[in-house]
Amino acid sequence: MYLTQVLHNAVRHRAAYPLTMFDGRVRSVAECVDRVGRLAAGLRVLGVGEGDRVALLAANSDRYHESLLAVAWAGGIVVPLNTRWVADEVRFALSDCSATVVITDERLLPVVAAVRQSAPVRTVVVMSDGRPPAGMVSFEELIGGHAPMPDVGRGGAETLGVFYTGGTTGRAKGAVLSHDNVFASAWGCLATGQFTTPGGRLLHAAPMFHLADFAIWIAGLLTGGTHVMVDGFTPGGVLAAIERYAVTDVLLVPTMIQVLADCPEAERFDVSSLVRLIYGGSPMPAATLAAARRMFPGAGLVQAYGMTELAPVATLLGPAEHDVPRLAASAGRAAPHAxxxxxxxxxxxxxxxxxxxxxxxxxxxxxxxxxxxxxxxxxxxxxxxxxxxxxxxxxxxxxxxxDRIKDMIIVGGENVYSVEVEHVLLQHPTVAACAVIGLPDARWGERVHALVVPAGDGADGEQLRAFCRGRLAGYKIPRTVELVASLPVSPAGKVLKSRLRQERVR
Structure with a gap:
């Protein structure tokens, strides 16, 4: 099977069906297929051959969707890049995979311009309605200036994309995923009957460069869904999109869900269309789970556990299992394909x-x-x-x-799993968010250190330590508590504990 195979089936069966919705712009299956074929032809003229890498550095949009498909249509390998990376990180990835073409948008153009001369990039394609800077290529002119080319049909075990991991412990690594890899994961998830809604409307609020969102994008293509995009996560923007487009499915991380729950304007939006809320990155804290249910009472919750290297799903926890408190803290059972x-x-x-x-x-x-x-x-x-x-x-x-094995804390020979301590701290009403790390200790080897984002006023380190007594073994109780305004997170919503440790051990 190959990625763009789903487009050929779709254009035969539902050509007029809306495939993408973005910023008020709606494009049908037929329109999208035509644009993808033209963009692929333009990429071939720019020198993209089979197996060549094409990098994408852009915010979510219908053009991002078209770019993913067009690179595959032309036989290339797509390389979605993290939009939060600084120039040096982008330069590294471009050089590492030898990408010769970059597709970007006006917002990220300064980053691409900064690294273009020191990376192997020959051509920059700019997603915009206006004319790009001199020496760059217009996305729309590339589509308008070429007739659609035949689909190369590269698939199966051939590489679909190189997806760079977060690089939180050093340089990012590019996970090589084939067409078979991503379809195996998608079909396995869909086989449970608890993943995306057939023919539904899927909101891409998480970044599309991340494999978690890429997974529901693939599932939506397979099940005839409509893809709704917002170009960045804001609580008002996400809630407005759900209401405006009658969204049925969305993937979020727990931190995003908590932000939505804390939005003072949340109640004025009609979100009754939502039937599936998929989340990943970490189990849902009990308070966040309760908030999600209050905000989206008609939506079934699904947790997907996995990683980029697994394309990306390994286990799933379905809606009914979220009703069992003991199971809601788990990552579910192995998905059918894993x-x-x-x-x-x-x-x-x-x-x-x-x-x-x-x-x-x-x-x-x-x-x-x-x-x-x-x-x-x-x-x-x-x-x-x-x-x-x-x-x-x-x-x-x-x-x-x-826990992550590298995040495990060893106190006097005893293993402390930071997630366990965090779950207890999150039960206290003065804690909005927290991260637990190990710091060097002369006597015990390591000590448990908690970084706490307060929920309003009243958070106190000694009070939190006292709260942990009786809920945790003595050696697991944080020796020190630090109040912070925020925690650094990756685009997937995971707290960057390595950065927290590095900032405190110098």
């Missing part, structure tokens, strides 16, 4: 209830990291992707992810 185990340091599977490393096997697992054979070999061992997550299964096969 084998999931928990193993010890020797790679042997451990018993239920025993914490070990989560490993995953299946047709959705990446081929490897782009031009990084040693790191590929370290991550892919005996056919299993080693996630770096610490977790355990219960007797019913539900996976509980307790």
């Amino acid at each position: 084998e999931v185990r928990v193993v010890d340091a020797a790679g042997d599977e451990v018993a239920a209830g025993v914490v070990g490393e989560v490993v995953v096997r299946g047709d959705h697992v990446m081929a490897g990291y782009w031009q990084r054979p040693e790191e590929t070999a370290a991550a892919l061992r005996d056919g299993w992707m080693h996630t770096g997550d610490a977790g355990y299964f219960d007797d019913d096969g539900y996976l509980f992810v307790v």
Whole structure:
């Protein structure tokens, strides 16, 4: 199977059906297919051949959607880049994958312009209605100036894209995913009947360069959905889009959901059309889960656990399971397409209830990291992707992810999982958000340090420590509590604990 195959089926069966909605602009399946074929032809004229990398650095839009499809139509390999990266990070990724063409928008154009001369980029294509700067190519003129080309039809085990991981612990790594990888994950999720709504309207509020949103984009293509885009996450913008476009499905991370719940204007929006709220990145704190249910009473909640290297889903927790408090704290069970185990340091599977490393096997697992054979070999061992997550299964096969292995804190020889401490702190009414990290300690090796974002006034470190007593073993209670205005997060909404540690250990 190949990515653009879904377009050919769609144009035969529902040519007039709306495929994209963005900023008041609606394009049908037929219009989109025509534009994608023309854009692909333009990319070929710019020198994009089969297997060549084309980078995308732009905010969400219908043009981003068209670019993803056009690169595949032309036989190229798409490289979606993180829009929050600074110039040096963008330069590294472009050089690492040898991308010769970059498709960008006016907002990100200064970053591309800053790195163009020191990266292998030959051509910059600008998504805009106006004329681009001298020496760059207009996206719309590229479409308007070419007749549609035949689809190359490159698919199967061939590489679809290079998707760079967050790079929170060093340089980002490019996960190489094939067409088969992303379709295996999508079909497995859809087989549960608990993923995206067939023929629904999917809102892309999370960044489209991130594989979590890419997953629902693929699922929406397969099930005949309409893709609604907003060019950035704001609570008012997301809620307004749900109301305006009668959105049925949206993917968010828990931090986004909490921001929506805290929006003072939330109640004035009609969000009754929403039937599915998919989230990932971390289990939903109980308070956020309750807020999501109050805000979207008609929506079933689905948690997807995985990572970029898994294209991206490994386990799913469905709507009914969210009604069971014990299960709501889990990451769900293995999705139909995935084998999931928990193993010890020797790679042997451990018993239920025993914490070990989560490993995953299946047709959705990446081929490897782009031009990084040693790191590929370290991550892919005996056919299993080693996630770096610490977790355990219960007797019913539900996976509980307790921490990143690298984030585990060792206090006097005892393991402390930061997520466990965070879950207790989040139960206190004065805590809006928190992160727990390990800091060096002369006596115990490491000490538990909590960074807390207060919810209004009244947060107090000693009070929070006292709250933990009786809820956590003594060695797990934070020795120190630091009040902060905010926590640094990745585009996927994950707190950058490595940065927090680095800023405090110098």
